[in-house]
Amino acid sequence: PVVAVLNGPNLNLLGERDPQAYGTATLADIEKLCLETGDRLGLDIDFRQTNHEGVLVDAIHELRRTAAGVVINAAALSHTSVSVRDALAVVEGPVVEVHLSNIHRREAFRHHSFVAEVADGVVTGCGARGYAMAVEHVAHLVAAAVE
Numbered sequence: 001p002v003v004a005v006l007n008g009p010n011l012n013l014l015g016e017r018d019p020q021a022y023g024t025a026t027l028a029d030i031e032k033l034c035l036e037t038g039d040r041l042g043l044d045i046d047f048r049q050t051n052h053e054g055v056l057v058d059a060i061h062e063l064r065r066t067a068a069g070v071v072i073n074a075a076a077l078s079h080t081s082v083s084v085r086d087a088l089a090v091v092e093g094p095v096v097e098v099h100l101s102n103i104h105r106r107e108a109f110r111h112h113s114f115v116a117e118v119a120d121g122v123v124t125g126c127g128a129r130g131y132a133m134a135v136e137h138v139a140h141l142v143a144a145a146v147e
């Protein structure tokens with residue numbers, strides 16, 4: 001089974017961008033962590049990043065039936081995008097949202113996430129480790145569904 005790990009705008013700049021909020025891990029480090037977690041759980045990881053809302057919507061459509069589950073950090077689009085939310089609503093497998101920072105401890109405009117409304121779970125504020133936790137939770141939900 002394949003778990004898609006999707007990343008939205010500006011996450012390509014991790015490592016240099018606001019390390020106070022997001023830590024020092026680069027997106028390549030996070031990809032490696034996801035691949036290691038996938039290896040341990042017998043899952044292939046399809047790891048992607050885009051700065052473009054429509055590209056993210058297209059990726060979700062492409063993966064909606066083939067991915068066993070989706071982990072998504074839609075970044076700023078979490079707080080703005082009804083189209084990303086609506087695309088995620090048609091994903092067949094489980095969806096787990098992840099944020100590096102604790103969005104509830106930050107500016108008010110980050111407190112609401114459209115993605116959370118269609119997610120099976122949310123991991124926020126656990127840094128890069130949150131991605132591993134999210135992949136593990138998707139694996140758990142996928143295994144529970146086939147039992």
Ligand code: DQA
Pocket residue numbers: 009010011073074075076077078098099100101102103110
């Ligand atoms: C983020 C939180 C968002 O509010 C922000 O726009 C991001 C990153 C996080 O991982 O903490 O780009 O999704």
